[in-house]
Amino acid sequence: MKIACVGGGPATLYLSILLKARDPRHEITVLERRLPGSTYGWGVTCWPDLLEELNQHDPASARAIAASSVSWSSGVAHLRGAMVTHQGDVGHAIGRHELLGILTDRAQSLGVQIEFGSHIVSATQLPEADLVVLGDGVHSQLRDHHAKAFGTRKSQGANKYIWLGTARVFTSFTFAFIQTEHGWIWCYAYGYGPHGSTFIVECSAETWAGLALDRLDEEQALGLMEEIFSDLLAGSPLVGRTDAGDRSQWQTFTTVTNTSWTHENLVLIGDAAHTTHYSIGAGTSLALRDAMSLARTLHEAEYADTPTALSNYTRERKKAILTSQSAARHSAHWYENLTRYTNMTPHQMFSLLGQRHSPLLPHLPPRLYFQLDQALGRLEAMRWLKQRVGSKLAAALQSAHRP
Template sequence: MKVACVGGGPASLYFSILMKLRDPSHDITVYERNPAGATYGWGVTYWGGLLDKLRAGDPESARAISEESVRWSDGVAHIRGATTVHPGDQGHGIGRRRLLQILGVRAASLGVRLEYRNGIAGRSNLPDTDLVVAGDGVNSVLRRDHVDHFGTRITHGRNKYIWLGTTKVFDSFTFAFVETAHGWIWCYGYGFSDGHSTCVIECSPETWTGLGLDRASESDGLALLERLFAEPLDGHPLIGRSTSDGAAQWLNFRTLTNRTWHRDNLVLIGDAAHTTHYSIGAGTTLALEDAITLARTLHEHARLDDALTAYGRERRAEILSLQSAARYSAQWYENLPRYVDLPPAQMFALLGQRHSPLLPHVPPRLYYRLDQAAGSLESLRAFKRWLGPKLARTLHARRS
């Protein structure tokens, strides 16, 4: 099979690796518009279950990713001078640039051609191939040419956020909430190497404009944010993306869905197919799982259309629960004032429950008491398991 992968992100690279391992005769080229080593973002997160899947697919790249990752198990929240620690599952962080290096080197060693500085503006720029994999992100030009066919839908979150780095190495997944005269602003930080961490900062649009962050240059905005988060940063600087015009890279998160994931021999993968809010840390995991499923279905089905149909059907079903969790997680932060006056330990407990479709419809203090009781009463746990998905389906049906 001759394959063109557009976009050199984790999904395209890992897909090319898996295809070559299944059949070295596949002719695969990955086209990436940026130079080798150039990427946005700082570190990415994933959980132990992903490593198990990567080991099953390619033990060599899984071993390299594991060795280059940092780990944590606790969550820490800072608010109003109080610090709350909550044990959790083991998380992993790795620099996005390092992840791409590992996957790129492995793909090249298997015979995949990597063409950097080669942006593909549309299908007409590609050679004739059996399969085109659109891994060119949320702004996919290949998907945009057929928006009506794919049924693309994009919704924008209310809050403003900025993706930054810092030399402060967080040894736990760290939350910090700061009250200002213009409302609350908060960050989540996690380590991804021995010398750096990711620090995502978020606030309401009213707080953003009230603090002047909408008008501040990147350098002035970073200086203000460093003062606001001086305690969790422990004197370390924040690092921006240094654009040519000096503007800060504040964004509204875009949630993207598609009704179908392929058209003829063009198939969507990763952020070109779907996005989930950054607060659940699942974007890279979902992209790599897309690659695993696509490579498998292509070898399970003799007809290309059958393989791509099976891939899309399977992955859309698998990510439904995560998309729901991401939606409720984003809404929790958008409605922070509803929770911020709780005692810190209770607030942190509900922060951990932010994916629940039940939480927005129950008074927070009552939900906390029910959740604590459910921890020891099987009947209440069963009621929550039954009511949560039932409520989610009802609300989804009403929105549709």
């Protein structure tokens, strides 16, 4: 097959790898607007099940990704001078530069043609292809050109956020919630390698304007955030995006959905098809899983019956992402309504932070939800004890009373 991919992000690079590894006769071109080695963003998280799946699909790139990833096994939250730690959340993170470097090298080694510096805004710029994969991210221009056919819908989150990096290496997934005279501002921070961490700062639009973040230039804004999060940063400066140009680095999150993922010989993949709020750390994993699904459905249709392959891909992935889309909606909503939770104890608040994907939480008073959750947790523990220990105890008692 002749395949043209618009955008060289994780979704299209991984798709090219899987297709080429299965059948080297495919002619695949990836058209990426950036130059090699340049990308936006810092580290991205992923979870142990993804690494296993990557290993099943392409062991060579999976080994390199695992070797460049770091792991954490606890979450830490700072609130009103207290620090709460939760053990047991195992996660991984990898620098976006490293991830794209690994996927680019692997794709090129398999014979995928990657044309950097190709900014595609019109179908006339595309090479002749049986299939055009639109993997150019949340702001996909060709998708927007056919927005009616795809049924593209976009909605903006209420909060402001900025994606920063810092040289301080956080070994736990770390949150800090700080109350200012203009309202709450908070960060999520996690290490992604030996040299740095992702540091995402978020606040309501009112707090953002109150702190003058809408008026300060980049240097002043970074200085203010370094001051606000000084305890956490311990002197490490914050670093902004180098590619933003004149655009503000502060954004509101765009949630994208499409009723149809295909139109003529175009198919959507990754963020171009769907986005999920960054606070659930799932977008890259979903993009890679889209690639796995599309590569498999094309292979199953023997690269001949493309419409069936595309419709199977769309059906499979739309169903698979429903849980993440729901979790992302509720997670974004939790942060947009942060003041519902800030008068709880740090332990209670962190506990509900971990439950922010729950559809029930927005409808119950937070303290009541917390108490119910604790009681149910205790009930579950009792049930478990009864099942595990109870049967052994009963057996031991029976044998003790046996004549």
